[in-house]
Every structure is written in C-alpha cells, then in structure tokens.
Amino acid sequence: MLGIVGESGCGKTMTGLSLTNLLPDSKLKIESGKIIFAGEDIVSLDEAQLRALRGKEIAYVFQEPATALNPVLTIGEQIREVVKLHCKHIPKDAINGFIIEHLEDVGIHLANEKLNVYAHQLSGGEKQRIMLCMAVIARPKLLIADEPTTAVDVTIQSQIIKLLHKLKKEYGLSIFLISHNLAVVADLSDYIGVMYAGRIVEFAKAGIVLEKPLHPYTQGLLNCLPELQTGRGFKSINGEVPKFDNLPSGCSFSPRCVKAQKRCFLKMPPMFKTALNQEVRCWLYSGS
Amino acid sequence: MVQGTKVRVVFVFSCTLCPAPCALIIIYMKIFFKHKLALSGALIILLMNVLAIFAPLLSSTHPEDIDVGSYLLPPCLAHPLGTDQLGRDLFARLAYGARISLMVGFIAVGISVSIGLLFGALSGYYGGAVDLLIMRFVDIMLCFPTFFLILAVVSMLESNIVVIMAVIGLTSWMGVARLVRAEILSLKQRDFVSAAKASGVSDCKIILRHLVPNAMGPVFVSATLGIAAAILTESSLSFLGIGIQPPVPSWGNILMDAKSCLGIAWWMTLFPGMLIFITVLGYNFLGEGLRDLLLRREQEG
Numbered sequence: 001m002l003g004i005v006g007e008s009g010c011g012k013t014m015t016g017l018s019l020t021n022l023l024p025d026s027k028l029k030i031e032s033g034k035i036i037f038a039g040e041d042i043v044s045l046d047e048a049q050l051r052a053l054r055g056k057e058i059a060y061v062f063q064e065p066a067t068a069l070n071p072v073l074t075i076g077e078q079i080r081e082v083v084k085l086h087c088k089h090i091p092k093d094a095i096n097g098f099i100i101e102h103l104e105d106v107g108i109h110l111a112n113e114k115l116n117v118y119a120h121q122l123s124g125g126e127k128q129r130i131m132l133c134m135a136v137i138a139r140p141k142l143l144i145a146d147e148p149t150t151a152v153d154v155t156i157q158s159q160i161i162k163l164l165h166k167l168k169k170e171y172g173l174s175i176f177l178i179s180h181n182l183a184v185v186a187d188l189s190d191y192i193g194v195m196y197a198g199r200i201v202e203f204a205k206a207g208i209v210l211e212k213p214l215h216p217y218t219q220g221l222l223n224c225l226p227e228l229q230t231g232r233g234f235k236s237i238n239g240e241v242p243k244f245d246n247l248p249s250g251c252s253f254s255p256r257c258v259k260a261q262k263r264c265f266l267k268m269p270p271m272f273k274t275a276l277n278q279e280v281r282c283w284l285y286s287g288s
Numbered sequence: 289m290v291q292g293t294k295v296r297v298v299f300v301f302s303c304t305l306c307p308a309p310c311a312l313i314i315i316y317m318k319i320f321f322k323h324k325l326a327l328s329g330a331l332i333i334l335l336m337n338v339l340a341i342f343a344p345l346l347s348s349t350h351p352e353d354i355d356v357g358s359y360l361l362p363p364c365l366a367h368p369l370g371t372d373q374l375g376r377d378l379f380a381r382l383a384y385g386a387r388i389s390l391m392v393g394f395i396a397v398g399i400s401v402s403i404g405l406l407f408g409a410l411s412g413y414y415g416g417a418v419d420l421l422i423m424r425f426v427d428i429m430l431c432f433p434t435f436f437l438i439l440a441v442v443s444m445l446e447s448n449i450v451v452i453m454a455v456i457g458l459t460s461w462m463g464v465a466r467l468v469r470a471e472i473l474s475l476k477q478r479d480f481v482s483a484a485k486a487s488g489v490s491d492c493k494i495i496l497r498h499l500v501p502n503a504m505g506p507v508f509v510s511a512t513l514g515i516a517a518a519i520l521t522e523s524s525l526s527f528l529g530i531g532i533q534p535p536v537p538s539w540g541n542i543l544m545d546a547k548s549c550l551g552i553a554w555w556m557t558l559f560p561g562m563l564i565f566i567t568v569l570g571y572n573f574l575g576e577g578l579r580d581l582l583l584r585r586e587q588e589g
Contacts, residue, residue, distance in 0.1 A: 022486055055487030062486075067479040072501045081497070082487045134487065 001168060001175045003189030003206065005182055005221065009241045011198040012178045013063075016144045019176070020054050021045070038141065056086040059135035063147040065127035069119035076115030079103075079134050086138035099137070105170075106133040106163060125156035132163060136171055143167075144176045149184055161187055182221060186210055194218045197242055197252040203271075204278035214280040216257045251283070259284060319581060326577020332570030336563075340386035347380035352535045360553050370555040372545055378556065382563055385537040389567070392453050392538075393519040399457025400518075401511050404464025409495050409503075411465065412472030423469070426462045434459045438521065442530050452531055456518050467510055471503035509579045516571035523564050539564050 004012050017023050018030055021042060035042040037058065045053065054060075062068040070078060079099050083090060090098050096115065103111035106129045119127060128148060135143055145164065149157040161184060167173055179185050185192055185206075192209045194202040194217065202215040213219045220237040239256040242248060248255050254264040264283055272285045321327055339346065348366075349355075355375035363370045369378040411422040438455050445451050475481065476499060484494050519539075525531030526540025527547075534541055539560045546556035 020486060022482065051488045051490060053488070054485070055489075060483065060486035062479050062483055064479055068483040070480040070484070070498050070502070073497070081484075081489060081493070085488055131483070134483075138487075 003185030006195035059140040329573025343383035351381040381537040388538040393515040396456035396518040400461040403461035408465040408468025412469040512575035
C-alpha cells in the first residue's frame, strides 16, 4: 500500500487520475513519460482498452461520497452497472445475491433493502462504504483511494480505514492512497511518498518517513500535527503552494523553506538516495 | 394517442420528482396542490383531455354530418354551441377537433424534445468541435423565421397531420437543445460522472443513464410550454388553410370556417377561440408551476 501526502493543490489527485488516463479536461494531457501497470504502458492504450481496464483492473474511490453516487439511480442499479460490465461470469439471476454479499462484506446492514434506495437516503459513511463496494466488486488489482476519509466524520474515518485494511487483506488489493492527513496515511501505508508542486520530494518506507523525515517540507508537515502529550499547538508552513504556471526557479519549495541555501533558488535538486533507502529531493543531502 | 396525453400529465408529475421516494413525492404533491396556478393548469388540461377522449359520447352527432336544414343555428338545446354554415354541430366539431389539436401538440413536442435531447447531450458532453458544430447549426436554425419556414415547407408538401406534426417538431427543438447542453455541461463536472467513467462505463451509457435522467426536470418544463406553442402553431396553420384539411375538424380550421360569417354567427368564432385560449393558458400555467417546483427543489437540495 502506497500513501501519497501533500497539501491541497500539490497534484495528488491529478496523479491519481492520470493513472487511468482520466484527466478531467480534454486540454489536459499526459505529455511524456510512461505509466506501467502489470507490464503495460497505460499511456499508450486506446479508449476501449482503457475502459476495459477501468473498474476491472484499476478502481477508483472519490473523496466526496455524497456526490459520487448518481441521485436518480438506486444503489442497486449503480452497482449492477459495474457488475454487468466487469463480472460477466455471474449469471443474471445471481447478480443481486452477488451484490448483497459484497455489500455485507463492506459492512452495510440490511443490504437487501439498501439495493432499492437512493443515495440521499443513506448516511455519509454508508455512501462511502457503497463506493468502496462498487470499487472492489470486480476484484481489481489496484484501488486508487482519493481522500476516502476526508468527507466523513472522525468515527467513520477510523471505520473506513479499518475497512480498507480488511479489503486489502481479503481481496489482495494494492491501494494507492491519496490524503493530506498524515495520520491516515501513517496508519495504512507501507510506503509513503510526499508530494510538493507536482513532484515527489520524499519517498521511503512509512516508518522511516514518519520517524526520520529528511525533506524540510516533510518535517514541516509533521510539525503541523498537534501533539497532545507535549501540549504543543498547531504549527504551519508559511506561504502557499505555487501555481503550476508560475513555479519558482530552482527547488519549488525554496521560497517557503526555512533551510534554503543559495543553490536551492537556482537549480531543482534530483532525487538523492540515503543509506536507509530513503529517497529525497533536497540539496541538503547531496553529499550522502 | 389522446389517452397518452392524459397519462403524460401524471408522468410529468412523477418524473420531475423522480429522484424522490414516496414520502418526498407526497410533500411535492402538497406543494403542487397549494400552487393554485399549476393546479388550475393541470385541471384545464385534464378537462380538455376528457373532452377529447369522450368526444363520441359527449356529442350527439358526428362532426362531419351535414344537415343543411339547420345551418347557422345559435346555441340551443339540440346544438349547445350552435351549428355552422353547413349545419354541422359545433360542439361535436370542437370535441373532435380537440383530439387533433392536442395530439399535434403532444407529438410535435415529442419530436422536438427527442431531437433537442440528442443534440444537446452530444454537444454538452463532447464539447470542442462537436459542440461548436451543433451549436452553430442551432444558431442557423434559430435565424429562420420559424412560422414562414413551416408555411413554405407545408405548402410544398402534401398537407396532412403527419407532415404538420413533423414540421412543427423539426423547427422547435433548438431551445431544448440549448437547455440540455447547459444542464449537461454542469452535470458532467459532478463526481458521479467521473465515478462512472472510472469504473469503465462507456460514453453512451454515461449520457443515457447518468446525464440525461438528471437533466429531465427543466426539459419537462420546456416541453409543457412547448405543447402550448405547438397547439397555437397548428391552429394558425389550419386557420390559414394549409394545416389540417377539412372536413376533418381542428380548432384552427373551425375558426377559418367562422371567418366568413363573423358578423352573423358570433358563436362560431367565440367558442373555438376560447378553447384555444384556455388550453394554451392551461399548459402555460402547468409549465410555470413545474418550474417553480423545480426551483424549490434545487434550492432545497
């Protein structure tokens, strides 16, 4: 499981969307590079091949469950759409049973009644569970979860996180978790990538990043978490994420960085690898 | 066909409210029944449909039966709305004419809504060159003075009811297309469309299952208002003598017959005129009512 963290506007969602070539505007395109999934380059696939991939191999869960369900279709109709598309081996009369089984799997009570209700009759937590059910019902290999816990309250958050854990184990899922909440990512991920202004600035095993963050931005993010024991309040990183059409020269974090040196403003650093297999994009570690 | 009109009224009710479950439908029904304008509109339409459906039962004679002995009779017991210059019963002609007029209104709007939905959805969903092409085509269509276009087409073709309905439908879809395009433009930004795309649903299914049903509310409003306009157009065409051809009665050609004896037979112009007026008013009231209802739903939702 890979977690991606960063502030709003860092390009986390765009990264997730481009994984299945779903960028929202026809003007946005993947200009260069490759996205390799199961040995195939997704960028080179045509629309029909992509459709076969979406939902079947790579599934997506959106941030806002309230708007991710169609208001004029029942829950059953919407899940059935996915089943009919991607689970062709299920005979027609068994589809309902198949769906109910999966709804119970994601912790929906009275699943057979929930088939005939509309989205607005459900609670936020239930909606997110149903989104997860729709995502995993075709047994995808990869689940992209774009801030799956941001729009639900704290108690539901922990339930959703537990559910993701369970699904990962039972369905053998790989999960690409996007979040701005370090606590959520820390809880779920094996690896963490920290993203800033469209680039990964630090990448390593989850434990290492959390205990020994190297990049000043990661350190800043961790400092933002309030700690109950020490009574230290919120800290923040000054400034804001630069716009993509107006990136600063040199390291894009340099204008906000407390440890910035002269060369930080001149040239974008490459990824440096440290002894612990930790990768970091910062001139401070150019020697290691 | 005329029965369809009646079913349609109920259909409009339930479909504008379609996402709502029973409890909400009852709430909306209550709002609707409090809305005096919409309610009176619905009642008028219901009344007209009853008149059309039960025309053979309500009238004592056939509308095309000529009785030269009793021509130009003012309203009396035997002929409640009087007779025309050929002695035909005016009430029977108006009741049978309601069948034609309502059917033309309903089917013409059916045609225009289907075309408008198709073009609007394609234009809104795909954007870019498709959008540009369709919208410029709409602009061109809007440039024609519609009524004269209809006149020209109908005078070239053999004038029958099918041609009338088709021509009215084919010249009135542009408003619906623009409306649907605007709706789809905003709907396609919503997460549930991305979610459907992300689970591999094809464009065609996204448009038909996810976008169009969500855009239907305003379409029903415009369709209801469109029926009123279509009834008027048909009446005008028939009045000019190139619409529904006599002896088949339609409200428009009854008026045309009345034109020649305007001074001596007031009943022949008053009653068909009032019927057209009231029916069009009814559809407009209902359309306004549905619009209010929709607005309220959007404000609440």
